[in-house]
Amino acid sequence: MRTSITITGLTTYGYHGLFEEERSLGQRFTFDISATLREVRTHRSDDLDCSVRYDAVVDEAVRIASSRKFQTLEALGETIAAGLLRRFALMETATVAVAKSSPPIAHTIERVGIQISLGRVDLEIEPDNTRMVTA
Template identity: 35%
Template sequence: MDQIKLNGMMFYGYHGVFPEENKLGQRFTVDIELFTDLKKAGQSDDIQDSMDYGQVYQVTQRVVEGEAKNLIETVAEDISKALFEQFGMLQAVSIYIDKPGPPIPGYYESVGVEIYRERQDDV
C-alpha cells in the first residue's frame, strides 16, 4: 500500500486530565501516515486522484484545536474517524500525537500515543 505522510504538524489544544491543561492549553505535534493506492495519481498528475494534504491538515487542526478531551487517545481516534469520513480513498491511517512537557511527576521530553486504524465497512 502506498503512503502519504504529514510530519510535525503543530497545534495548540486543551486536552488533558488536569484542570490546568484544560485552562492553559499546550502544544501538540501530530504525524500522520495515510495508506491508499497512489498509482492513478502518479500517472495522471491530478490532485483529484490523490488526497489534498491541505485538507488533511485542516481536518486534523479542527479536531486538535476543537473540543477538549481528557485523553490524547481520544483525540487520535477522532482524527482517524474524521479522515475516513472526508477521504473515500483512504484505506488505513497511522496517527502519532506527541505531547511535549506533560505535567506529570518526573522529567519527560514528551509523551505520546500512536494508533493504526483500517477502513471498516460501516465507516
C-alpha cells in the same frame, strides 16, 4: 500500486488532558499523520483525483483537534483518524500519532504520546461502551 502519504511534525496549541489545568491553560501538541490511499494503476497522469491534498488533511486534523477538549491522547488520536477516513474517501487507512511535550509528570520527559491506526473497516464497527478496569 499502493500509495501512502505522511505529514510529520504538525504542531498546534490545544486544551487536552486529564487535569483541569491542562484543559484551561493549554499546551502544544504534535501530530504525525500517515495514510494509505486506495490502489491506483499509476500516478503518471499527475491527477490530483488519485491523491489527497496535504493542506486539506492538515486543516481537517487541526479542525478536529480544536473541536472539543479531550482527556486522553488516545481519544484525540482516534477521533482524528476516524474523521480523516470519513472526510477523504481515497484514504484506506489513517495512522495518527499525538504527543505532548509538557505532561504534568514530576520527572524530566521530552514528550509522551500515542499512536492510533484505523482502517476504513473500523468505521463500520460500533464502539464497545465497556471499560477494562486495571489495578
